[in-house]
Amino acid sequence: MQNVPATRQQLITELLTQGVQVINPQQEHVSRHGGAGPSDHQAMNIDGVTVMVPIYTHSAHRSPWQVKHEASGTTRLYNLSIPVKEISIAHKPRFYDRQTADGIPATLHGTDVLATTVLQTCIRYENRAKACQFCAIGQSLAAGSTIARKTPQQLAEVAKAAVELDSVKHMVMTTGTPSGSDRGARILVESAAAIKAAVDLPLQGQCEPPGDAVWFQRMKDAGIDALGMHLEAVTPAVRARIMPGKAQVSVEQYLIAFADAVAVFGRGQVSTYILAGLGDTPGAILSLSETLIDLGVYPFVVPFVPISGTPLEHHAAPDSTFMTSILQPLGQMLNAANLRSSDIKAGCGRCGACSSLSSFEQATA
């Protein structure tokens, strides 16, 4: 029999890496199949922490963890049929019912984050031999569940509704990479300006490093409060294998862009997403994280979750021992540097639901 983890951060790490089988899904709960960002997940609240738990992945179907909705109205987490604890699951947000003419251009991540992919096409994805192998950006477009380009007006409309109806606290705008040298910064600027004119909502923009550093100031001036530029993997050989197109932008080029971005957005308001479990060693991730923290960049390390329909759908997720060997020392490093997720104004690092990093941060504070 599997032992139930003793600490909150260990439990969350197990759920994120192994996934959960939902025995009797309920219609009023919101889950997500396909698309960019955390796909194949359901937002669950475990001991007061929102976690995006994989439920549609291959490993979730084999997971020892189960969730059951009981007749009493309670939702309970089980491990190998042994009750572990009561949890709660995010309900469908009210703004989903208020669609724009073209459908819903954004989704709720966790419980208080609005997230959207502004441009659902990507130069890296057009040539499948060069595409990032973990990415599902084309799936929701192919399925007709989203549109290729969300206009600034649509985004402003949904952001206002999400704040008014569901008390959303911050917003993430990501984008596929267009062919221009701005690498997506231009459409983030246009979108941010329209959103900020409609509603006072902290915004994170996510794009590749723009060709000209002047875009950092333009994004800030348009109302983007925090910026994510995502390395995904840290070792050159792993990057070349997993993301042959995007790996053409080297880690060194990212480091230059990070320094330029921190000069504009401030220490701790620039972050990067690192997917652990794709081949980078814990030592490689921690070593680069140290460099990033010195620059004032928050390294948001998340366990890789294999998404259905991508080339990596059968790739194993990392186990919780592997994740703990990274997140525990990383939490200590972040505390020592006074670089905390709770100080980030908007975005994935502030939300934290795709990783147990912030729980490790709190546990080692």
Ligand code: SF4
């Ligand atoms: S961490 Fe980022 S991608 Fe994950 S749920 Fe939160 S906002 Fe979405």
